[in-house]
Amino acid sequence: MIKNILVIILLCISVSLLAQRTSSSPYSYFGIGDEFSSRTVEQNSMGGIGVAFSHYKYLNFTNPAAYANLRYTTYSFGALNKDLSVKTASSNQSSTSTNLSYIAFAFPIGKTAGFSFSMQPVSSVGYSLTNSRVEAGITQELNFFSGNGGVNRFSGSFGIQVYKGLSLGIEADFNFGNVENSIINQKRDVALATKYIETSKVRGGSVKFGAQYLKELKDGLLLNVGATAKLGNDLTVTGENYLYSLVLSGSGGESPRDTLNLGDQNNDGIPDNIIDGKFTLPLKSTFGVGLGKTDKWYAGVEYETQNAISTSGLLANVNGAYRYGNSNRISLGGYFLPKVNSISSYWERVTYRAGVRYENTGLLADGSGNNTNFTQINDFGITFGLGLPLKRLSNVNLGFEYGKRGTMQNNLIEETYFNFRLSLSLTDNWFVKRKID
Template sequence: MIKRLIVICITIISSSVYGQTGTASPYSFYGIGSLKFKGTVENRSMGGISVYLDSIHINLRNPAAYAGKNLNGLNFDGESRPVKFSIAGTASNSTLKSNSGEAKTNSSTVDYLAMSVPIGKFGFGFGLLPYTSVGYKLDDFNDDDRLLNRYFGEGGINKVFAGFGYQISDKLSIGVDFNYNFGNIQNAAIGVGYTPEGDPVDYQTRELNRSDLSGLNFNFGFAYKTMVSDKLELSATATYSPESKLNSENRRAFSTVTLDGTTFDVTSIRNTIDVDLGALDLETSKLTLPSTLSFGAGLGKPKSWFVGAEYTLQNTSDFSNPIFNNEISAFENASQFAVGGFFIPDYNAFSGYYKRIVYRAGFNFANTGLVIKDESIKEFGISFGLGLPVGNRSLFSNANLGLEFGQRGTTNKNLIQENFVNLNVSLSLNSRWFKQRKYN
């Protein structure tokens, strides 16, 4: 059964790789796209909290988790923590509602590929993940149900990271991530013209904007754990990412295109004229990535249960993107409050597989920081998950399944409300690389 489960997980993640579309959210039209990275599947299954740090799961939101000593009381036969490897994917299904109707969309993506290696009191991690994603097609109709404008876009930002952690004491650890962000975003708009008889004209005009983005940023982490009684353990964490810049190389072009008379999709491109953005001082620009502060705390019984809460504040009011500015949107500071936890019936059960399963749940409320037509775009989510033990029991590898239900946006002022369901799957595999030789 376990081998079949691993095969199923790999199949789902692999299908995400080959069918990856990133997002189908209309809100990816704004800024640099929809935020894709929200933590590991374990984090997301607990409402998005990253407060809990242990020795068998990678925590990609707090680099203090790389630190070498055991953080959850497991001794691994007297050895230090094992090397950790994790890969995850998500399949999403959304229903988009407006005052005039609704539509369904779906997307899939690889969430992350990462490894963490402990070396004494030190530890380091590295990996690759998609950070933001753009993928939308929006139509603007007049009162006569005639298409006036079509907007569509694709792309996003990926992140390569390397991080280090250090265990200052048995209770305190710190860490830092170095992130290199790269990618491109393409946004296009077609204004549809009509003849006096009401038929689309033969040739339409399309505007295409592309930005190639790159830049560095950092993430600092802190973690503290201590027993407050014989059975209860307190956890407290904090992370901070300073404001940083993305270098943007921009291109804008106007093309004459022909459209399908029924679907209004582009059927051919007749000619293209590149705009001299240098004359507009827009050929290169810098985008501001806002600072982010997160802190949380939780209480639990080691290897049995845990409940925690986390608050995140992002200074998105400082975000700017001169090449994609529009008149109907703006940015304010973003925030999120998340609560979640887990329960394990019997961590050390020798019989009864289901007693060793980790049961997770949580919820979160968020202000995304995006304001459209003076409406703040809010988001709510509730999540559930399972951690299924696989492989060698002494290494505590597991497959993680998560299910998220959520809502983003509003139908006020003719905006779009997005109801989504996300299926998250990950493999968290542990291996012994550095095993001490023992002699009788």
Template sequence: MIKKLVLVFIAIYAINSYAQDGGTASPYSFYGIGSLKFKGTVENKSMGGLSVYTDSIHVNLRNPASYASENLNYYGGESRPVKFAVGGSHSNVKFKSDSGSDNASSSTFDYIALSIPIQKFGVGIGLMPYTSVGYKLKTNFENGDIQNRFSGEGGLNKVFLSVGYLVMKGLSVGVDARYDFGSVRNSIVEYSYDTDGNVTRYQTRQNDRSDLSGVSFNFGATYKTMIKDRFEWVSSVTYNPGNTLTSKNERYFSTIVISSSTGAEGIVETIDGNESLENQGLKESSVDVPSEFSIGTGVGQPRHWFVGVETRFLQTGSFKNELYQGNSIAYEDAFGLSVGGFYIPKYNAFDGYWNHVVYRAGFRTESTGLVVNGESIKEFGISFGAGLPLGTMFSNANLGFEFGKRGTTNQGLIQENFFNFSLSLSLNDRWFVKRKYD
């Protein structure tokens, strides 16, 4: 009963969070199609983003081959459990620049997924926010007066269907078919002043909206084998060939009044600006999403400990968004490195709750592929967490914590120091069980 109540609580939290726009406060979400939101399950993120390890009781959303695995020995070699996973996170960020600092926080839904075993196959379905846009920025003249004010919200989501197949003992392959969809809304206010240097009563705001959609695929394989009957070696590889999103764009211009005390914007009049997009051939445009390749390996003792390393390569140097271009930004190929693992004190202990807890830790470093004012935007994080057992069938609640840094204060940019807290449920049940007795 407790487990069901917790599930209802998390589901309500997920729906409420998903209904909110944005999900980030990062100024770097201004670029491209937003900041990358999905970085794996809470279990992955607690190990520095490591997704090499797969098992029969957790959903691994980064590698579709994980949906197929061998049956559980605990139940006489019968069917693997049906797995359900849902997760959310809360982030606190401190922004730092040469001119000052600020703070922001956000809570978001991260993923919901279901995995169903079918003999040597495994099928997965789910939904996850993939990128997130949520920023408020401004630029000033040399005398300190506001020149422009920028704001944006939205992001890209993925709904997916995955199929994995157990080729032979230890070797699985799989594929994700994903439908990408979402919208990004951006606005720009260009401030005007009278001859005395005072802000005029009326300002003009440009509103842009892009509705994005497309299909993408992700291929994966995982292999594990025992070494001298004691240690287990695990390796994995994934490849996303990239895809092109269709972007249907709209533009409107609004005459607004800005409150001098609160900064709130009141709309006086709005006119259609889609003709300007049509004249530029941008009423419908395309967004090229880069390909991604990852490879990882690790070693450990089954159900006791594991240590692994994983690298990711993204061809972000070829990223292109025809609608949003800027002279101050460029893209380069991205690279990421994750190192992490877990430890279980004694999984088969008859007593002692903490003997069954999964302790996780790791770190990650990455070059995001974004270059602003000639500065490559990099990111670093240190993480740890725990998997807390819930009842039977190896269900658990997973807690994750991460401290990290993104960006730099060089060239007038903003550095983000963040703390992320993540929570998920990994619930297991057996749907297809042969009756042994009448």
């Protein structure tokens, strides 16, 4: 009873945290925002691997086929604290943000299948940027960019063993969220500034298929092979935008004046203040292989690839500030568990995890302002973590990650970050008939 009450309380808190999520990354300016890692704390602590990994009590957000091996009902809650340092050629800034990573619930169905339901953030928008035009040492024009909001998702996953060692899975999700972007333009010797503001809703669903194959080798070694294919899908962007004049005070306050009618300059029969666009994501494929012994150790490698994303109707790209190319990621990682049932030492029952990853995000940004000098944005991270056992099979997982994203070349931004991740996994036995002596 106490555990059920705790789960309900954590569920309410988690839903509230989803609504209050924030981001402080300048890269959240692009597309639908700064994307979150759709992985558990355990997976992130191993460099992000998971497509070939399965376990009888751990959740897996990478490959739905892994739920075929789930043997215990598991509630899991994850949170992320991010310390971010932003560096340009002329300045440094730092910030801290905290948000929910996921809330998930999974349970086995018989001895060969399992199901999982989860809520996760997909992306977060939270930026405030300034751009100026200077001539002869005098500022002639200022542009202030700001945005907030984000996208969440509900997902359901099912995995089943269809043949000895071979499991298949399917995941379906629904993405939803609200994003607001704005640009204020102030010119020298002009009394009124202008502000363009866009409020939009993001909606869309996707489907992922997964497969895993487990082969037992000599001396208890297990060879794991896995693959997933997330089908291409569209996230629709609908909403409204407005352009109006205003007076800016010295303290940054705004006094709106007249709203300007945008009309129908495209002559397409649709008022220009109506947003009707989309965010198109192509097929994403992930492959991986791993080797290990159950509750002893595991080491794996994973590769993910996706063709270029395309967008339309997103404010951040009205001036051609960015575009997308093909993206890919390679991750290496694993865990070591000294002695799962040790009585003499608690630390021998702790799971030690580590990994490394390198990612070409697919984002190409132009810092020159002339839309001709696009630079690829890459992300590199080193991870490690601890799985601290509680009573029975439940555990607390700690994850640490140090990484860098972006570059200061071509007038762009380099981010250095330290992520601290925390999850609580409550594991229990459901649907088991009690035995009476």
